[in-house]
Amino acid sequence: MLEVTSLTRAFGNHLAIADISMQVAEGELVTIVGPSGCGKSTLLRCVAGLLPPTSGQVVLNGVPVTRVPDRLAVVFQDYSRSLYPWLSVAANVALPLLAATRRGSDRGSRRGRAVRDPAVRDRAASQRAVSQRAVSQRAVSQRAVSQRAARRAVALAALESVGLGGFADRYPWQLSGGMQQRVAIARALACEPVLLLMDEPFGAVDAQTREDLEDLLLRVQAERHITTLLVTHDIDESVYAGDRVIVLTRGPGRVRAEVAVDLPAPRDQITTKERREFARLRAEVSRLVRGTPAPASAPPEISPPEIFQQAP
Amino acid sequence: MSALPATGPATTAAARPRAGGRTYLLLARLLVLAAAIAGWQLGTTAAGNPYFLPPAQIASGMYHRWFDGPASHLWLTADATANLLPSLGRMLSGWAIAAVAGVALGVAIGRLPLLADLAESLVHFGRAVPPPALVPVFLFVFKIGTPMEVAAIIFGVIWPVLVNSIDGARHVDAGYTETARAFRLPPAQRLTRVILPGAAPKICAGLRLSLALALVMMIISEFAGSTNGIGNEMLTAQSTFDISLMWQVIGLLGVLGIVLNALFAVAERRVLAWQRAPRATS
Structure with missing residues (x-):
């Protein structure tokens, strides 16, 4: 569903990423890991349509990405600069819905798709009926009010799903860092991204x-099957969270290797990391990141029979 | 005006003392103020110079001239409705127009690089001209009256708002604007929910400067030519050697400055509550 072909991005004379190609399947969680300065963030910004590539292209569901695609969500590292301190938690989460409902207001089908909660969907349907019936000023303002209520309902449901049900009316700066990043995740989920x-x-x-948030991500991923691309510099995290790990080289970033992770689901911070398989994958990714060759005794490829073998 | 308790430098978030310490500080400030007034009172009474009046006499004169009216008029006297209200009306409308125009222009210039290239030198030229120097020009264009005075106030006070709005809008955190882009916020929402709040601290600083300047421009424009207003009363005092009226106008201007600044501080605190909050980073 996501296809990256020969993606290259230069800043002036400095090449950040060079000739990166990769594919991500529907519902897959792919982690991208690499040494610092390997252009991980540049890659992500190109995929998001926030940064035009110097050459190569990104195709999402058959459509080349030239600007930020609809139904894309981003969780940035620095929550303090991506959550707006002047908006309440609920308003922050509801913000992307503003884009969705605005665009959807003349195309009814989109709005229905953006709302999962049946109560909210009913309200959305009644809004649509109102909009068809009347064009008076009063109806318009009523619609605005009920749209706001619908957005808030979606935001509350998203906050509930990340375990922040009771914090809707707080402000981001009143929460801890981990909770703020949960808000950012809720905001990403609220717009039902593909x-x-x-x-x-x-x-x-x-x-x-960090472990709690990783588990939150895996739980959400298991429930909703959202195709996810996660950039990290943490090797443990790339193996623990990913269905597949893509290792980039030191800048300019190129794809050094792809490592399939066949750890069984549901994963668990303790038992999964206890597995011999996890240790082996971690070592493999580690060597790839550092660029050191594998010792002769180590298995060069994943050997399937070992996968379900529990650590002693 | 700079020693105002609500806005003085000692109460900024970084150096705010504990609750108990704050009470003592407030008491100490009031004590200094009381001592200064008492000294003024004693000095002027002892000297008996007809040009320097004791503060009690000035205060009671102010009271009887402007604030001794019927309750139905909010205790304002005929003199106050004839002079104080027109002055305040011109000042506040001039300031409000300058605020709206300054923020609108400033945000546009701050966010549109092309407009900035074209307009920036013009802005720097405009702000470099001392506003009172333009009063004769407005006098020439509008003749004596409210339009001239309001125009002089607008032109005099728009610069701090404009310059600060440009700066604030230009330097909205890139994280905020990139997030808005990533979530496809429509331009109108990007402006009202991201750019304006992000620039609000700077904009408020500009508005506060221009509010103080508006009082100055109000008086100067009324000195230059007016048929009513506080400045006009001052002119009357000057031509009739009414020393008492002169001191009353000075006192009134001081009180106005303090009250306006305090009201602005209250509004600013509400708008920028998020900014004073501690940044939890972990």
């Missing part, structure tokens, strides 16, 4: 919170 991009999303929180 593609979720995460740029070192858990890089700014402490280790324990």
Whole structure:
């Protein structure tokens, strides 16, 4: 569903990423890992349509990406600069719905798709009826009010799904870092994305919170099957969270290798990481990131029989 | 005006003392103020110079001249409705027009590089001209009256708003604008929910400067030519050697400055509540 072909991006004379090609299947969670300065964020911005590539192209569901595609969501690393401190938590989460409903107001089908909760869908349907019936000023303002209520309902549901049900009317700066990143995840989920991009999303929180957030991501992913591209510099995280790991070389970033991760689901911070398979994958990715060759004794490829073998 | 408790430098977030310390600080400030007034009172009474009046006499004169009216008129006297209200009306409308125009122009210039290239030198030229120097020009264009005075106020006070709005809009955090782009926020929402709030701290600083300047421009424009207003009363005092009236006008201007600044501070605190909050980073 996502196809990246020979993507290259230069800033002046500096080549950030060079000739990157990769494919991501529907519902897959692919992690991209690489040494710092390998152009991970540049790659993600090109895929998001936030940054035009110097050459090569990104195709999402058959459509070349030339600007930010509809139903794309991004979780940035720095929550303090991506959540708006002047908006409440609920308003932050509802913000992308503003784009969705605005665009959907003349094309009814989109709005229906953006809303999952049946109660909200009914309200949306009644809004549509109102909009068809009347064009008076009063009807317009009523519609605005009920649209706002519908957006809020979606935002509350999204907050509930990340475990922040009771924090809708707080402000981001009243929450801890981990909770703020949950808000950012809720905001990404609220617009029901077909593609979720995460740029070192858990890089700014402490280790324990990081594990919780990784598990939150895996749970959401298992429930909704959102195609996800997660950029990280943390090798453990790339193996633990990913269905597949793409390793980039030091700048300019190129694809060094792709490693399939066949760890069984549901994954668990303790038992999954206890597996011999996890240790082996981590070592493999580590060597690829550092560019050191594998020792002769180590298996060069994943050997399927080992996958379900529990660690002693 | 700079020693106003609500806005003085000692109460900024970084150096704010504990609640108990704050009470003492407030008491100490009031004490200094009271001592200054008492000294003024004693000094002028002892000297008996007819040009320097004791503050109690000035205050009671102010009261009887402007604030001794019937309750139905909000205790304003005929003199106050004839002079104080027109002055305030011109000042506030001039400031409001300058605020709206300054923010609109400033945000446009700050966000549109092409417009900035074209307009920036013009802005720097405009702000470099001392506003009072333009009063004769407005006098020439509009003749004596409210339009001249309002125009002089607008032109005099728009520059701090404009310059600060340009700066604020230009330097809205790139993280905020990129997030808006990533979530495909339509241009109108991007402006009202991201750019304007992001630029609000700078915009407020500009508005506050221009509010103080509006009082200055109000008086100067009325000195230059007016048929009513506080400045006009000052002119009357000058031509009739009414020393008492002169001191009353000075006192009134001081009180107005403090009250306007305090009201603005209250509004600003509400609008920028998010900014004073501690940034939790982990």
